[in-house]
Amino acid sequence: MTEHPIILFDAECVLCSANAQFVLTYDRARRFRLAAMQGPVGADISRRHGIDPANPATILVVQGGHALRDSDAVIAIYAGLGWPWRLAGIARLIPRALRDPAYRWVARNRYRFFGKRTTCWMPRPEDADRVL
Numbered sequence: 860m861t862e863h864p865i866i867l868f869d870a871e872c873v874l875c876s877a878n879a880q881f882v883l884t885y886d887r888a889r890r891f892r893l894a895a896m897q898g899p900v901g902a903d904i905s906r907r908h909g910i911d912p913a914n915p916a917t918i919l920v921v922q923g924g925h926a927l928r929d930s931d932a933v934i935a936i937y938a939g940l941g942w943p944w945r946l947a948g949i950a951r952l953i954p955r956a957l958r959d960p961a962y963r964w965v966a967r968n969r970y971r972f973f974g975k976r977t978t979c980w981m982p983r984p985e986d987a988d989r990v991l
Contacts, residue, residue: 863890863891863922863937864890864891864892864922864930864935865891865920865921865922866891866893866894866918866919866920866936867880867893867894867896867904867905867910867915867920867921868893868894868895868901868918869895869896869897869915869918869969870893870897870976870979870980871897871903871970871975871976872970872973872975873923873969873974873975874973875918875969876976876980878934878936879927880980881983882940882988883952883983883990885941885944886887886940886941887940888941890939890940890991891936891983891989893989893991894990894991896910897912897913898991900991901991904919904921904971905919908921908928910980912953915961916967917932917962917966918932918936920932920935920936929955929963929966930950930955930959930961931955933947933962934948934958954983
């Protein structure tokens, strides 16, 4: 679909939507594209990678046929944003066996901790081409 990595996120999750907006703001190289898992493009890609778009349990970063999920996806996003956010790549030194359970705990409780959106946010006009 694109040579750019695609971030698939839960658009109903306040935390996930805020993270998507953060990426659009700080991805100065315009490297990433974003797709809500609940939208047609995001749902199709999510299903191809074994994620139920009606009940997403993780974030995905997809490039080509390869997908990163859980803490690997989050680290890849922040490391891909450039300075100073790329410092998050240091988290790769923490074993995945420790990172992923922490990620999954937050993901399971995301609506309780951060809330659930009742309306979709719209990207700024200058970012509309980056949201699939």
